[in-house]
Each structure stands twice: as C-alpha cells, then as structure tokens.
C-alpha cells in the first residue's frame with residue numbers, strides 16, 4: 001500500500017483526540033509510516049478540546065494535566081513548557097491527581113510564544129449541599145458539623161454504627177458496598193444521588209465490585225480518627241503543617257485550556273507533513289478476512305464518501321461503532337458491542353456579571369461574588385446539575401473579560417433523552433433557572449450563554465460490558481488494527497492513558513506487530529476518578 005504512489009506505508013488514524021494525535025506525531029517522529037487522521041468534529045482534541053465561544057473558552061469537564069508517566073510529563077512539556085513566572089528555576093513542584101502525587105522539576109525550555117505555556121494551578125473544589133458549602137473531600141470538622149447540625153451528625157453516626165453491626169452480606173450491589181462502609185444515612189446524603197445522577201442507573205444495579213475497584217483509601221474510620229485526634233495536635237506543629245502543605249493539590253494546565261495542547265500537536269503534525277482531515281467521519285471499515293484494507297470516510301462539507309486504502313488502522317472510534325463497521329460473523333460480538341453502555345454529558349456555558357453567596361456562607365473570592373473553586377459538586381437533590389465549573393479559576397486565559405464570571409454547568413445525561421433533546425435556548429434557560437433556584441445566581445445577571453453536547457463522554461462499566469472480553473478477543477485477531485484511547489478501548493482513560501496506548505501502538509507498528517497486547521495492559525486497573533465519591 002502506498003501514500004499517493006510512494007512506497008510509504010499508510011496508517012489511517014480514526015479520531016483526532018489525544019490518542020489519535022499522539023499516534024500521528026509519534027509515527028512521524030519515529031517511523032516512515034504516513035499517518036492520515038480523520039476527525040468527524042470541526043476541531044481537534046476530542047473530549048479534551050477547548051471550545052471557544054466569543055473569546056470565552058470552555059473546558060468540557062475540567063482537564064487536569066497529571067501523569068505518573070515521565071514520558072507523558074516530558075512530552076507535554078516539550079509541546080507547552082511551564083511558564084517561567086509560575087515557578088522558581090529548578091524548583092520542584094508537587095503535582096497531584098486524586099490520591100496520587102509526584103514531585104517534578106519542570107525543564108526550563110523557552111516557549112514558542114508567550115502564550116504557548118502551561119500554568120501551575122492550585123485545586124479547590126467543594127460540595128454544595130443544603131444550600132451550603134462542604135469541604136471536599138468531606139472532612140469531619142467544625143464547619144461540616146455546623147453545616148449538618150448536631151442532630152443530623154448524630155443520626156449519621158448511629159447509622160454508621162448500625163451498618164458496622166449489621167453488615168449487608170453478600171455485598172452484591174454498589175448500594176451494599178456504600179452502606180457497609182459509610183452507613184445508610186451518609187450514603188443517602190453524599191453518595192446515592194450524585195452517583196445516580198452521573199450514571200443514570202440506581203446504585204442497586206451497579207455491582208459492588210465496581211465500587212471496590214474505585215473507592216480506594218476512602219474510610220470513615222480514618223476520617224473519624226483524624227477528627228477526634230486533631231484537637232490534641234499542637235497548632236503550630238511543623239510536621240503537621242508540612243503534611244498539609246504537601247496535600248495542596250496542584251496540577252498543570254495549558255493557558256488556553258486542554259485543547260491548546262492538542263492544537264499545538266496538530267500544528268506539529270502538519271509541520272512534519274502529516275495530514276489531519278477535520279469534518280471527515282469514518283463511516284465504514286473494509287476488511288479482507290481478518291485484515292483491514294481500507295476505511296470509508298464521509299466529508300461533511302460535500303457529503304461524498306471516499307475509500308482510503310491503509311496498511312494499519314489506529315482506531316479511537318467507540319468500540320460499538322468499530323465493531324459495527326467490521327460486521328463480525330459472530331452474533332455474540334454484534335450483540336455485546338451494540339449494547340455497550342455509555343453516559344453522555346452536556347455543558348451550558350454561562351457568562352455572568354456577578355454571582356450570589358448563599359445566606360450565611362462566605363464563599364466569594366472576588367467582589368463580583370465569584371467563588372474561589374475550580375469546580376463545585378452540586379449535591380442538591382432538587383436540581384439536575386451535577387457540577388459547576390468556574391473557568392476563571394482554571395486559567396484567566398479562558399475568559400475574555402476578567403470582570404465577568406464564566407461558568408460551565410455540567411449535566412450527565414443520555415444521548416437523545418429529554419435533556420439532551422432540549423433546544424439550546426431552552427436548555428440555557430433551564431440551566432440558569434437551576435442555578436438561580438439553589439441561590440447561586442440571579443438570572444438577570446446572565447450576559448450570554450452557549451451549549452456543548454459530548455456524546456459518549458463516559459464508557460460505562462455495567463450491563464453488557466461484563467462480556468467485553470469477547471469483543472477484545474475478536475478485535476485482537478486483526479493484526480493491523482490498533483484500538484486505542486478512551487472509547488477506543490471502552491475504558492476510563494485519562495489523557496495520559498490514551499497517549500500511552502497510542503505510543504504502544506506506534507511501537508508495535510514499528511516492531512512489526514510485536515508487543516501489541518501491551519496496549520490492553522495500560523490503565524488496566526481502571527483507577528480513574530472524575531467525580532465525587534470516586535465513582536464517576
């Protein structure tokens with residue numbers, strides 16, 4: 001196979017998210033294989049793109065840049081170095097993501113332009129419940145007790161004690177799992193509604209095993225011990241202060257949001273002669289037995305479908321779509337793939353003049369009432385909103401006018417459901433109404449807004465996913481097919497996992513197929529947490 005008559009082999013890459021773009025750049029850097037990327041969207045970055053709405057930029061979900069992999073950390077920094085004013089020279093920065101952290105000395109590379117940089121940001125996120133702010137992670141301190149009230153705290157304590165005496169056995173569902181560890185009352189207060197909002201499935205229908213995999217290190221006993229012993233620790237205890245300082249979560253963040261990283265990568269790919277076709281959806285995959293021979297691609301602008309011959313296919317397409325394109329002979333593969341579950345996601349970007357502080361709550365960090373958080377988990381049962389992003393606090397570069405507040409109101413939903421199907425105007429109206437209802441804004445302060453829908457944001461681990469091994473075995477039979485990435489592998493990959501999978505695919509292509517199975521070993525424990533209670 002050749003690229004326009006040359007003898008170079010061709011790798012078609014389906015999708016220009018972090019996985020697809022990493023694969024393209026690495027093929028260009030390390031091999032003679034020509035990558036041709038097809039992306040259905042009109043911009044690069046996948047779920048990690050930045051949406052620019054009239055100069056205000058939205059990050060879909062809030063993307064922290066953190067990786068345990070040195071390779072990924074160096075890779076990012078080569079593309080977007082950390083801005084000089086963010087760090088002292090050769091100073092080590094402790095960056096964290098959930099329960100992982102690492103010390104890291106940014107290289108003193110000069111950026112391509114003053115704006116092509118990463119910032120070191122400090123994380124703050126809280127829980128909003130009962131029209132009050134709670135620390136996140138939840139702490140058993142005076143503020144929490146004050147917010148909950150004495151009686152409610154006692155009820156939670158009693159219910160926890162009861163759960164320890166009368167454990168649910170067998171522990172079959174996620175509900176059993178939560179109640180055994182936190183008691184019924186705490187479960188209903190902080191875990192049930194949010195988990196069900198995220199996944200759209202009752203906790204009774206999610207397996208306990210899933211909770212066990214994801215809720216590492218979260219313990220009521222630990223929290224209680226900490227709360228009970230804290231009065232005995234000296235106020236000026238240096239060791240204690242140092243621990244607390246090291247617990248401050250910092251993360252790297254491109255000045256203009258995560259998409260800036262991927263736009264830079266796309267620029268480098270083009271510079272090296274790689275091709276990225278935006279607005280081109282893969283609509284079919286041709287095979288000869290168990291070998292991929294070509295893909296069919298539809299150009300959104302003209303509607304024409306072209307057949308592109310290839311030697312390799314690196315697919316970041318949802319497994320459901322890829323399997324359908326391959327038309328498997330085995331009916332079990334067809335059935336499982338067709339029913340793989342996903343959860344979708346919508347964001348309303350709202351631009352505001354100012355925000356309100358709930359009664360008795362000192363929340364604002366600015367004169368216009370903007371809270372200091374990067375994001376806030378909304379636990380209120382009377383609204384559908386799941387999380388509230390305050391984009392100003394991710395990076396000032398995301399906001400066109402620093403006197404305004406630029407928010408992202410995030411909703412977990414199902415593609416095609418009632419919420420998803422609302423037209424943009426009605427959805428914006430609904431979302432603004434929810435923030436007003438919980439007392440965070442007066443909707444007369446809304447200046448502008450936009451809506452972004454993210455289909456298949458979360459590959460879900462229930463239902464037919466239990467039989468995923470069957471699909472994997474089928475896909476593995478294609479020697480020149482490399483499924484990588486988040487939906488490409490139906491796994492909760494962060495950007496770094498998607499990149500590592502792409503790197504492993506490139507290595508295997510260079511090594512004539514050797515090491516292909518390593519791809520499935522990346523992020524195999526699925527340890528990935530995006531939301532409260534570590535269950536989303």
Ligand SMILES: Cc1cc2nc3c(=O)[nH]c(=O)nc-3n(C[C@H](O)[C@H](O)[C@H](O)COP(=O)(O)OP(=O)(O)OC[C@H]3O[C@@H](n4cnc5c(N)ncnc54)[C@H](O)[C@@H]3O)c2cc1C
Nearest residue numbers: 015017018019040046047061063064282485486493494495
């Ligand atoms: C709410 C939320 C928060 C997150 N937070 C973080 C975080 O803090 N840190 C972090 O590192 N990661 C985070 N992630 C994960 C991150 O978004 C993903 O890991 C990353 O974007 C996955 O990259 P990918 O290339 O595998 O897939 P994607 O980003 O999904 O890219 C796949 C691409 O394929 C394209 N495509 C699909 N079908 C076709 C087709 N038929 N033809 C052509 N193109 C097609 C899509 O349009 C898309 O551009 C978060 C995700 C979510 C949903």
